[in-house]
Amino acid sequence: MPTIRVNTPSARYDVYTGRGLISSLAPRIERIAGKLPRRVFVLTSPEIWALWGHAFLHSFAEPPTTLFLPAGETRKTMPSVEKLLRQMVAAGGDRGSLLIAFGGGIVGDVGGFVAAIFMRGIRYVQVPTTFLAQVDSSVGGKTGVNLPEGKNLVGSFHHPLAVFADTDVLGTLSDREFRAGLMESIKAGIIRDRSLLRFMEEHADEVLAREPEAVEKVITASIRMKADVVNRDERESGLRMILNLGHTVGHAIEQVTRYKAMLHGEAVGWGMIAALYVAHRRGTITGAQAARIERLIHAYGPLPALTARTSSLIAATGGDKKNIGGVRRFVLPVGIGDAGIVEDVTKAELVAAVAYMLSQAKARS
Amino acid sequence: MPTIRVNTPSARYDVYTGRGLISSLAPRIERIAGKLPRRVFVLTSPEIWALWGHAFLHSFAEPPTTLFLPAGETRKTMPSVEKLLRQMVAAGGDRGSLLIAFGGGIVGDVGGFVAAIFMRGIRYVQVPTTFLAQVDSSVGGKTGVNLPEGKNLVGSFHHPLAVFADTDVLGTLSDREFRAGLMESIKAGIIRDRSLLRFMEEHADEVLAREPEAVEKVITASIRMKADVVNRDERESGLRMILNLGHTVGHAIEQVTRYKAMLHGEAVGWGMIAALYVAHRRGTITGAQAARIERLIHAYGPLPALTARTSSLIAATGGDKKNIGGVRRFVLPVGIGDAGIVEDVTKAELVAAVAYMLSQAKARS
Numbered sequence: 092m093p094t095i096r097v098n099t100p101s102a103r104y105d106v107y108t109g110r111g112l113i114s115s116l117a118p119r120i121e122r123i124a125g126k127l128p129r130r131v132f133v134l135t136s137p138e139i140w141a142l143w144g145h146a147f148l149h150s151f152a153e154p155p156t157t158l159f160l161p162a163g164e165t166r167k168t169m170p171s172v173e174k175l176l177r178q179m180v181a182a183g184g185d186r187g188s189l190l191i192a193f194g195g196g197i198v199g200d201v202g203g204f205v206a207a208i209f210m211r212g213i214r215y216v217q218v219p220t221t222f223l224a225q226v227d228s229s230v231g232g233k234t235g236v237n238l239p240e241g242k243n244l245v246g247s248f249h250h251p252l253a254v255f256a257d258t259d260v261l262g263t264l265s266d267r268e269f270r271a272g273l274m275e276s277i278k279a280g281i282i283r284d285r286s287l288l289r290f291m292e293e294h295a296d297e298v299l300a301r302e303p304e305a306v307e308k309v310i311t312a313s314i315r316m317k318a319d320v321v322n323r324d325e326r327e328s329g330l331r332m333i334l335n336l337g338h339t340v341g342h343a344i345e346q347v348t349r350y351k352a353m354l355h356g357e358a359v360g361w362g363m364i365a366a367l368y369v370a371h372r373r374g375t376i377t378g379a380q381a382a383r384i385e386r387l388i389h390a391y392g393p394l395p396a397l398t399a400r401t402s403s404l405i406a407a408t409g410g411d412k413k414n415i416g417g418v419r420r421f422v423l424p425v426g427i428g429d430a431g432i433v434e435d436v437t438k439a440e441l442v443a444a445v446a447y448m449l450s451q452a453k454a455r456s
Numbered sequence: 457m458p459t460i461r462v463n464t465p466s467a468r469y470d471v472y473t474g475r476g477l478i479s480s481l482a483p484r485i486e487r488i489a490g491k492l493p494r495r496v497f498v499l500t501s502p503e504i505w506a507l508w509g510h511a512f513l514h515s516f517a518e519p520p521t522t523l524f525l526p527a528g529e530t531r532k533t534m535p536s537v538e539k540l541l542r543q544m545v546a547a548g549g550d551r552g553s554l555l556i557a558f559g560g561g562i563v564g565d566v567g568g569f570v571a572a573i574f575m576r577g578i579r580y581v582q583v584p585t586t587f588l589a590q591v592d593s594s595v596g597g598k599t600g601v602n603l604p605e606g607k608n609l610v611g612s613f614h615h616p617l618a619v620f621a622d623t624d625v626l627g628t629l630s631d632r633e634f635r636a637g638l639m640e641s642i643k644a645g646i647i648r649d650r651s652l653l654r655f656m657e658e659h660a661d662e663v664l665a666r667e668p669e670a671v672e673k674v675i676t677a678s679i680r681m682k683a684d685v686v687n688r689d690e691r692e693s694g695l696r697m698i699l700n701l702g703h704t705v706g707h708a709i710e711q712v713t714r715y716k717a718m719l720h721g722e723a724v725g726w727g728m729i730a731a732l733y734v735a736h737r738r739g740t741i742t743g744a745q746a747a748r749i750e751r752l753i754h755a756y757g758p759l760p761a762l763t764a765r766t767s768s769l770i771a772a773t774g775g776d777k778k779n780i781g782g783v784r785r786f787v788l789p790v791g792i793g794d795a796g797i798v799e800d801v802t803k804a805e806l807v808a809a810v811a812y813m814l815s816q817a818k819a820r821s
Contacts, residue, residue: 169534169535169537169538169541170534170535173534173535173603173610176534176609177603177604177605180605180609181605207612208573208600208610208611209610210609210610210611211598211610211611211612211613212612212613233576234576235573235576238538238541238545239542240542240545241545244541244574244575245541245573245574245575245576246573246576247572247573247576247577248576248577
């Protein structure tokens with residue numbers, strides 16, 4: 092079973108990938124953290140718990156206290172956080188308690204944030220159940236919630252004790268969720284792993300058919316890329332920003348469509364197409380490279396139809412928190428397998444890129 | 457001007473004390489943090505701003521964006537935090553922004569927490585304006601808010617870049633606020649600084665008359681004590697817990713009286729009287745020592761009248777977050793100038809101590 096080490100100035104922990112992890116969590120956590128405390132919480136969604144609750148409980152002598160977060164980005168809010176914190180107090184949680192975030196990216200982000208601020212911080216473990224959460228959001232210690240003004244505007248850096256990415260759960264994902272998650276692996280390939288990108292091109296059928304060997308290869312490579320970037324730049328002061336390829340426009344799409352029309356990975360897929368356009372215009376990638384990556388994105392699609400006004404999308408990028416001192420930061424691929432950050436993308440370039448993306452969306456709808 | 461260094465594994469910064477700090481903040485902050493960012497926020501209360509806003513603005517070329525938190529423990533909530541975060545987004549705040557918490561302990565706790573979680577953490581500066589905030593809450597990086605279930609149940613450890621404790625502001629405190637703040641200095645003396653305790657006994661008149669030299673001596677010694685404890689135990693895994701002398705019962709008093717009847721320092725004053733009773737019964741202090749400290753507490757009183765049911769107070773101590781794994785932790789003075797933590801205080805002992813405290817309160821009302 093591949094284990095990937097995260098090693099930053101503030102934390103060191105492992106990401107375990109493989110099968111059968113969910114049904115053997117208790118002894119695995121005890122090996123890392125010592126005897127389980129009096130109060131263990133599991134934050135999950137009703138859907139995940141219905142499918143996997145039985146397996147989850149299998150290894151626990153005392154069942155953990157279950158907390159539920161209904162699915163959906165609209166629940167990733169400060170009021171949800173307060174409600175969970177209050178439930179934890181009512182259930183006798185204390186500073187020694189441990190929280191297990193068992194679900195997709197939203198459960199992981201909210202669970203990590205709750206763990207970060209409950210009594211000024213308790214220990215937690217990530218057990219991501221979507222492709223996207225396994226390869227991206229569960230690794231790196233970023234936690235948080237949205238404000239009505241925008242996504243992930245509130246949060247903490249708070250690393251888990253460990254991440255258990257059980258590939259068995261991927262079998263229960265819908266085709267759409269699975270494909271959306273793979274967009275982050277494509278991103279990983281574009282910005283830092285040319286051989287992953289090639290593997291995804293050459294083995295698209297096996298990956299999309301969820302053949303275990305192919306899926307594990309993609310997941311492991313994606314997590315390795317993420318961990319490597321986080322190890323070099325924990326606090327996103329430089330390198331880590333390249334992970335935001337496709338996210339400036341992607342977040343704008345999510346915001347304009349009110350987090351309803353698109354899964355995160357799908358919005359990032361469209362956002363990458365906009366970024367490729369800017370990169371090609373600037374010459375950091377060739378037309379052939381842009382076309383090749385675009386083909387790959389569509390091969391792992393279909394991305395959902397997208398109708399929005401260019402002006403609304405441009406306006407929505409203005410509130411993106413990756414802006415520092417009023418400068419719009421933008422991640423551009425540099426060839427295949429590298430990326431850079433620029434701060435001088437003009438409004439005109441952005442308008443052209445968004446218009447191109449919308450024309451592609453229209454052509455395919 | 458005395459400067460006290462805080463030096464923990466995660467942060468190193470100075471606490472500046474003295475006069476005229478408020479009107480010279482901008483260059484002082486720039487000396488520490490470099491050029492001020494595009495967006496500087498000041499979180500304050502309407503009362504403090506009315507008194508000191510003009511002096512505050514004096515040194516800023518560009519006036520900071522003002523955010524207000526109305527006074528009172530009832531505003532130290534998650535909804536208040538979300539409201540402030542949204543105002544910061546609306547005003548163009550970004551990751552490079554800086555926040556100045558300018559007010560009493562509540563403004564400092566809420567401001568520090570907002571800074572800890574806004575875009576996963578921005579830099580902030582503490583400018584405490586009450587005695588209590590200057591000697592205690594502004595130093596050490598603890599930030600947070602209350603839940604309906606209890607005080608300070610949510611928060612972060614997030615250190616400021618610097619603390620500026622301007623003693624000029626103490627002149628505008630009411631007599632009651634000033635006396636309440638001094639309870640924390642008495643606590644400092646009891647648990648770790650016998651000479652401070654003696655000074656406060658021998659110079660009570662000068663201190664209460666706010667003679668600058670006497671006040672500065674008490675403030676500096678109190679901050680030094682706090683910084684020394686924080687330096688040795690940043691995360692409150694051991695030693696730092698002794699700072700909670702009087703707080704188990706003190707928090708219960710605040711909770712039962714719904715944060716309305718007592719200032720924090722006053723509740724801690726009563727709480728220390730309960731703790732002295734337990735310590736005397738257990739023999740960690742003599743009867744003479746207990747009587748001497750009790751006299752000192754009353755000399756810096758009067759503490760407000762306190763009528764509450766013993767049973768309500770005992771129940772309220774159960775939710776105190778300093779309990780780990782269900783054990784009730786309790787700080788007891790050991791002689792004068794030292795303190796220890798015990799975990800075996802029985803309900804009977806607590807009932808007797810609270811009953812004693814209430815009888816003292818009754819005798820004095």
